[in-house]
Amino acid sequence: MYAHDIRKQMVERSERRAVRARSSAHSGALSKWMIGVPIKFAGGGEIYGEDESVDYVYEVAHGAVRTVKVLSDGRRQIGGFYFAGDIFGLDDGDQHSFSAEAIVDSTVRIIRRNTLIRLAGHDRDLAQRLLLVTSHEISRVHSHALMLIKNAQERVGSFLLEMSERIAIGAMIELPMSRQDIADYLGITIETVSRTFTSLESQAMIALPNARAVILRDVSALRQ
Numbered sequence: 648m649y650a651h652d653i654r655k656q657m658v659e660r661s662e663r664r665a666v667r668a669r670s671s672a673h674s675g676a677l678s679k680w681m682i683g684v685p686i687k688f689a690g691g692g693e694i695y696g697e698d699e700s701v702d703y704v705y706e707v708a709h710g711a712v713r714t715v716k717v718l719s720d721g722r723r724q725i726g727g728f729y730f731a732g733d734i735f736g737l738d739d740g741d742q743h744s745f746s747a748e749a750i751v752d753s754t755v756r757i758i759r760r761n762t763l764i765r766l767a768g769h770d771r772d773l774a775q776r777l778l779l780v781t782s783h784e785i786s787r788v789h790s791h792a793l794m795l796i797k798n799a800q801e802r803v804g805s806f807l808l809e810m811s812e813r814i815a816i817g818a819m820i821e822l823p824m825s826r827q828d829i830a831d832y833l834g835i836t837i838e839t840v841s842r843t844f845t846s847l848e849s850q851a852m853i854a855l856p857n858a859r860a861v862i863l864r865d866v867s868a869l870r871q
Contacts, residue, residue, distance in 0.1 A: 710753025
């Protein structure tokens with residue numbers, strides 16, 4: 648609760664200074680309007696908690712974020728990963744159904760949801776951008792749900808294809824998340840993730856130069 652109050656004070660101070668500012672020099676969804684407060688979080692740091700009021704909208708300025716729910720039996724479920732330029736925290740209810748954590752040292756831009764809605768009412772470009780972001784998030788959630796009915800190799804293959812579309816540089820994917828994070832996102836064990844990575848490498852679909860890097864060698868085979 649204390650962290651929530653500190654965040655609220657920082658956001659309100661920033662909005663009083665910059666709510667009317669505009670700039671097209673930034674490509675991020677919120678940074679274009681120069682009204683979000685950039686806050687730094689250490690790796691593993693909580694950005695907001697499960698069941699916390701949905702008062703803010705968040706954009707990753709730098710780093711990577713995961714949304715997390717701890718189930719009643721102690722298992723952890725990861726709902727999504729977010730990278731630079733991605734917006735998160737757009738829950739449709741009054742409370743967050745997942746918590747959000749920085750995976751690595753990250754900077755997150757934060758704005759009050761009511762402020763963003765008010766601005767969108769007077770800015771057609773912002774309104775269209777928010778509609779696209781919301782549609783994309785709905786599509787991502789549906790894709791994740793469909794991923795969870797596949798077998799283990801198909802889940803890992805789908806995950807790698809998703810990451811290749813979002814954060815790859817050429818054929819190289821530098822994964823900021825751990826194998827445990829991947830397992831909790833895909834609903835399988837960390838041992839299954841490791842075995843599947845090894846299997847895909849033996850089939851020449853991927854190469855694994857180190858623990859966090861994946862090189863896609865045969866994207867067509869992964870899609871199949």
